[in-house]
Amino acid sequence: MTMTSPLVVASANEVRDVTFDRAMEAxxxxxxxxxxxxxxxxxxxxxxxxxxxxxxSPGMMEAVGxxxxxxxxxxxxxxxxxxxxxxxxxxxxxxxxxxxxxxxxCDTSALVDHLKQKLNIDFGETxxxxxxxxxxxxxxxxxxxxxxxxxxxxxxxxxxxxxxDVLLDxxxxx
Amino acid sequence: xxxxxxxxARGLKNSRSLSTYQRLGGYSAxxxxxxxxxxxxxxxxxxxxxxxxxxxxxxxxxxxxxxxxDTVKPKYMICNADESEPGTFKDRELILVDPHMVxxxxxxxxxxxxxxxxxxxxxxxxxDEAQILAKAIAEARRKKFLGEDILCSGYDLDVHIHxxxxxxxxxxxxxxxxSIEGKRGLPRLKPPFPAVVGVxxxxxxxxxxxxxxxxxxxxxxxxxxxxxxxxxxSTGPKLFCVSGHVERPGxxxxxxxxxxxxxxxxxxxxxRGGRKLKAFIPGGxxxxxxxxxxxxxxxxxxxxxxxxxxxxxxxxxxxxxxVDMVWALENLLVFYAHExxxxxxxxxxxxDWAVDIVxxxxxxxxxxxxxxxxxxxxxxxxxxxxxxxxxxAFCGPISSFLDHFGHEFEEAISKASSMPAKTxxxxxxRSDRELFGR
Numbered sequence: 294m295t296m297t298s299p300l301v302v303a304s305a306n307e308v309r310d311v312t313f314d315r316a317m318e319a320x321x322x323x324x325x326x327x328x329x330x331x332x333x334x335x336x337x338x339x340x341x342x343x344x345x346x347x348x349x350s351p352g353m354m355e356a357v358g359x360x361x362x363x364x365x366x367x368x369x370x371x372x373x374x375x376x377x378x379x380x381x382x383x384x385x386x387x388x389x390x391x392x393x394x395x396x397x398x399c400d401t402s403a404l405v406d407h408l409k410q411k412l413n414i415d416f417g418e419t420x421x422x423x424x425x426x427x428x429x430x431x432x433x434x435x436x437x438x439x440x441x442x443x444x445x446x447x448x449x450x451x452x453x454x455x456x457x458d459v460l461l462d463x464x465x466x467x
Numbered sequence: 468x469x470x471x472x473x474x475x476a477r478g479l480k481n482s483r484s485l486s487t488y489q490r491l492g493g494y495s496a497x498x499x500x501x502x503x504x505x506x507x508x509x510x511x512x513x514x515x516x517x518x519x520x521x522x523x524x525x526x527x528x529x530x531x532x533x534x535x536x537d538t539v540k541p542k543y544m545i546c547n548a549d550e551s552e553p554g555t556f557k558d559r560e561l562i563l564v565d566p567h568m569v570x571x572x573x574x575x576x577x578x579x580x581x582x583x584x585x586x587x588x589x590x591x592x593x594x595d596e597a598q599i600l601a602k603a604i605a606e607a608r609r610k611k612f613l614g615e616d617i618l619c620s621g622y623d624l625d626v627h628i629h630x631x632x633x634x635x636x637x638x639x640x641x642x643x644x645x646s647i648e649g650k651r652g653l654p655r656l657k658p659p660f661p662a663v664v665g666v667x668x669x670x671x672x673x674x675x676x677x678x679x680x681x682x683x684x685x686x687x688x689x690x691x692x693x694x695x696x697x698x699x700x701s702t703g704p705k706l707f708c709v710s711g712h713v714e715r716p717g718x719x720x721x722x723x724x725x726x727x728x729x730x731x732x733x734x735x736x737x738x739r740g741g742r743k744l745k746a747f748i749p750g751g752x753x754x755x756x757x758x759x760x761x762x763x764x765x766x767x768x769x770x771x772x773x774x775x776x777x778x779x780x781x782x783x784x785x786x787x788x789x790v791d792m793v794w795a796l797e798n799l800l801v802f803y804a805h806e807x808x809x810x811x812x813x814x815x816x817x818x819d820w821a822v823d824i825v826x827x828x829x830x831x832x833x834x835x836x837x838x839x840x841x842x843x844x845x846x847x848x849x850x851x852x853x854x855x856x857x858x859x860a861f862c863g864p865i866s867s868f869l870d871h872f873g874h875e876f877e878e879a880i881s882k883a884s885s886m887p888a889k890t891x892x893x894x895x896x897r898s899d900r901e902l903f904g905r
Contacts, residue, residue: 446594
């Protein structure tokens with residue numbers, strides 16, 4: 294399988310105030326054409342921002358709200374409802390460990406213990422070198438290949454501690 | 468075993484490509500459908516008896532028939548690819564193996580209900596799968612199976628992908644509709660049903676990926692052919708997703724009515740490590756758990772209901788004799804507490820309280836009245852006390868775990884003072900707890 298590429302993560306300063314460049318503006322116009330109501334473009338436009346800057350800052354919510362004619366509070370309400378929108382800058386690799394039953398039956402907790410020890414972080418934290426952020430997530434819908442960890446957008450399945458070590462070392466060396 | 472229908476392309480080289488799909492007869496059902504009237508298509512699907520594969524099991528043809536014919540409003544078709552029910556991973560498999568089968572189903576269904584726009588709502592985590600679908604849509608447009616004037620019939624259909632962003636509840640059709648509209652995924656009260664007032668206030672049909680993948684086969688071979696597969700009231704082939712303690716977990720296709728014993732012992736190669744079966748959840752985590760002695764139950768909607776559970780999505784979670792059932796219930800409740808959208812008090816509060824109680828029993832701090840309290844929560848949050856079925860979804864596990872494995876809970880409580888705590892892993896309820904901890 295191909296190597297997971299690192300996230301491009303903008304610092305909080307870089308995205309305090311946000312404007313959409315010409316390329317993004319073209320993409321937003323394309324998204325708007327899919328729906329009879331501009332508000333429906335909110336989720337895809339937020340995805341566009343997260344793909345570009347790695348997370349969703351208050352400045353982005355403001356800009357998205359202005360572009361789609363939505364109140365900033367409404368946008369924040371939506372962003373906070375969906376777990377995949379990151380409201381603080383993550384590390385370059387977002388380790389999303391599935392902790393639901395089928396993965397747990399296949400010993401996900403051993404992977405979790407190992408990760409926490411190896412990276413010296415708890416769930417919700419980023420390693421000191423800024424490379425890895427560890428979070429627990431609910432069922433990823435790949436239970437037949439448990440245990441599963443999603444790293445950025447890639448699924449890594451049938452994991453063991455050994456496979457995970459190799460993978461993390463490769464990512465860290467990248 | 469009969470030849471697979473839905474997974475016929477699994478293992479073929481380039482199974483996702485349009486040329487492979489066409490070589491296997493793909494898109495001929497769409498051509499056939501477009502040469503008949505929408506009413507005839509609906510009648511054929513009604514005759515097949517196909518029931519929704521997303522979990523509820525509502526007859527798909529009947530659902531399509533609810534869409535008003537005489538309205539001036541546009542109509543919308545939605546393919547539900549939000550697949551988030553723990554233990555369920557069949558829609559992902561279908562998309563990975565044969566995306567055009569899903570697209571052809573969407574096109575036929577859209578034609579039947581008179582929709583010119585269809586959305587595929589896919590869970591945000593399925594990034595590769597969304598790209599596969601996007602590629603398939605582009606291919607199908609080039610060959611005029613989608614887009615304007617499909618196969619020179621004068622019928623137009625645009626299919627768009629709408630990615631979710633991490634919310635189990637958006638698999639519920641009205642929450643999904645809210646999410647497409649760009650809002651928080653809070654389920655709506657029904658009625659009005661989506662077939663009358665759906666997305667953007669217009670008539671809308673929401674069907675599961677697997678349901679739609681069956682549609683081309685129904686049109687091609689006829690409703691009677693489909694109805695001849697499976698049992699009398701649960702017709703057709705079904706995808707079973709097996710996870711947990713079996714030798715070969717994965718997605719298997721079998722006719723409705725196959726027994727769980729055949730699935731576990733024949734298809735999956737038996738229990739992992741030769742251990743003994745303790746319990747299984749037959750239809751995704753929301754389905755009540757069943758004990759090992761019900762393994763000869765047939766996997767169809769009626770038989771599973773009679774056994775006290777539901778076929779749901781066909782997600783079979785298998786647990787062997789090593790599993791601590793208090794721990795397993797805690798894990799499931801953590802899921803529901805996390806995924807409750809929060810608009811109905813019984814579900815929002817009940818799910819969190821249930822986690823607390825089961826966690827304390829598991830940690831060795833159980834109290835004598837705890838089981839009765841769990842029963843009370845299950846009564847308080849189920850059967851019409853909430854807007855959507857998420858209340859029932861977490862109460863079913865509570866009641867069934869207590870009914871079949873209550874002795875484990877009682878034993879844990881009776882040993883409470885002498886038992887060392889925290890022998891099993893503890894995972895936090897919410898990973899966004901920094902938000903709640905402030």
